[in-house]
Amino acid sequence: MVMQAAEAEWLERFLEHLQSERRLSAHTSNNYQRDLQNFLNFCNEREFEQWSSLLEADIRNYIASRHRKGLAGSSLSRELSALRSFYNYLLREEVVTLNPAQGVRAPKTPRKLPKTLDxxxxxxxxxxxxxxxxxxxxxxxxxxxxxxxxxxxxxxxxxxxxxxxxxxxxxxxxxxxxxxxxxxxxxxxxxxxxxxxxxxxxxxxxxxxxxxxxxxxxxxxxxxxxxxxxxxxxxxxxxxxxxxxxxxxxxxxxxxxxxxxxxxxxxxxxxxxxxxxxxxxxxxxxxxxxxxxxxxxxxxxx
Missing domain, CATH: 1.10.443.10 (Intergrase catalytic core)
Structure with a gap:
């Protein structure tokens, strides 16, 4: 069982919203698309059929699975930010009644100091x-x-x-x-x-x-x-x-x-x-x- 087609279409609508309403750059929009596609794959593997059926525990499981694959805390924070934005959009469109990603935080990793030229x-x-x-x-x-x-x-x-x-x-x-x-x-x-x-x-x-x-x-x-x-x-x-x-x-x-x-x-x-x-x-x-x-x-x- 995979996410219903009508549900999956909300991803496309959200990406259009990013470009038309929030006017994000193509680079940022591509990051959103890649991160949310990974999340959609996770939902299909777990046989979720609707966005509204996911709970905070499911988001935590997703982040944990990504962490096990070696993603750094900064990358996980970016993915969580994409999920929060997506669910806020679904809240606005009355597709869901809560944002399961809201309270989830990525594991911390030591911040690398940026390289500079003298x-x-x-x-x-x-x-x-x-x-x-x-x-x-x-x-x-x-x-x-x-x-x-x-x-x-x-x-x-x-x-x-x-x-x-x-x-x-x-x-x-x-x-x-x-x-x-x-x-x-x-x-x-x-x-x-x-x-x-x-x-x-x-x-x-x-x-x-x-x-x-x-x-x-x-x-x-x-x-x-x-x-x-x-x-x-x-x-x-x-x-x-x-x-x-x-x-x-x-x-x-x-x-x-x-x-x-x-x-x-x-x-x-x-x-x-x-x-x-x-x-x-x-x-x-x-x-x-x-x-x-x-x-x-x-x-x-x-």
């Missing part, structure tokens, strides 16, 4: 002396991520109208379609202005995206990731470099210089300050290393 490594990466249009584009893109702490999806989603060169600001659409205004640094502005001068040699006439591919349309996430890895190798850095490392580096360097956690939270677009606090651990690690090297009572004997 100031010298960042400067080396961004020291690109190449007039090829694609190189000019990449330099502007990386400078903007690092200057303003942008997510990959945010920088890819920028349009020409997102930038205000006179005010040195950029309007960013972040998670949950929330807009924020972020300052743009002097070097990033210079790099973007240089890119705008050659953008027309690549971009299609009707294209509104700030950053375009060699085909003339909006650059993709995958292309940005690939190009950053290539530049890391060219500039003599670790080939595991990814766009979020530049965002992490921005946050870490800002906190090292200012110690203003609230300001960095606003710049990054974090809804919860606890997400920003992870960068204070990075700052402490740096201070601890300096202490170990410098303090006469801390230095190890050679």
């Amino acid at each position: 100031v010298d490594q960042t400067a080396r990466l961004l020291q690109i002396d190449d007039d090829d249009p694609l190189a000019v584009r990449d330099a502007a893109l990386m400078e903007l991520i690092y200057s303003s702490g942008l997510r990959l999806a945010e920088v890819v989603g920028l349009d020409l109208g997102s930038l205000d060169l006179r005010d040195a600001t950029v309007k960013v659409v972040g998670k949950g379609s929330k807009e924020r205004m972020v300052p743009v640094g002097r070097l990033a502005l210079q790099a973007v202005e240089k890119w705008l001068k050659v953008r027309g040699s690549l971009a299609k006439v009707e294209e509104t995206a700030l950053f375009v591919s060699k085909r003339g349309s909006r650059i993709s996430d995958r292309s940005v990731q690939k190009r950053l890895k290539e530049w890391a190798v060219k500039q003599g850095l670790d080939s595991s470099l990814h766009p979020h490392m530049l965002r992490h580096s921005f946050a870490s360097h800002m906190l090292e210089s200012s110690s203003d956690l609230r300001a960095v939270q606003e710049l990054l677009g974090h809804a919860d300050i606890s997400t920003t606090q992870i960068y204070t651990h990075l700052d402490f690690q740096h201070l601890a290393k300096v202490y170990d090297k410098a303090h006469p009572r801390a230095r190890k004997r050679r």
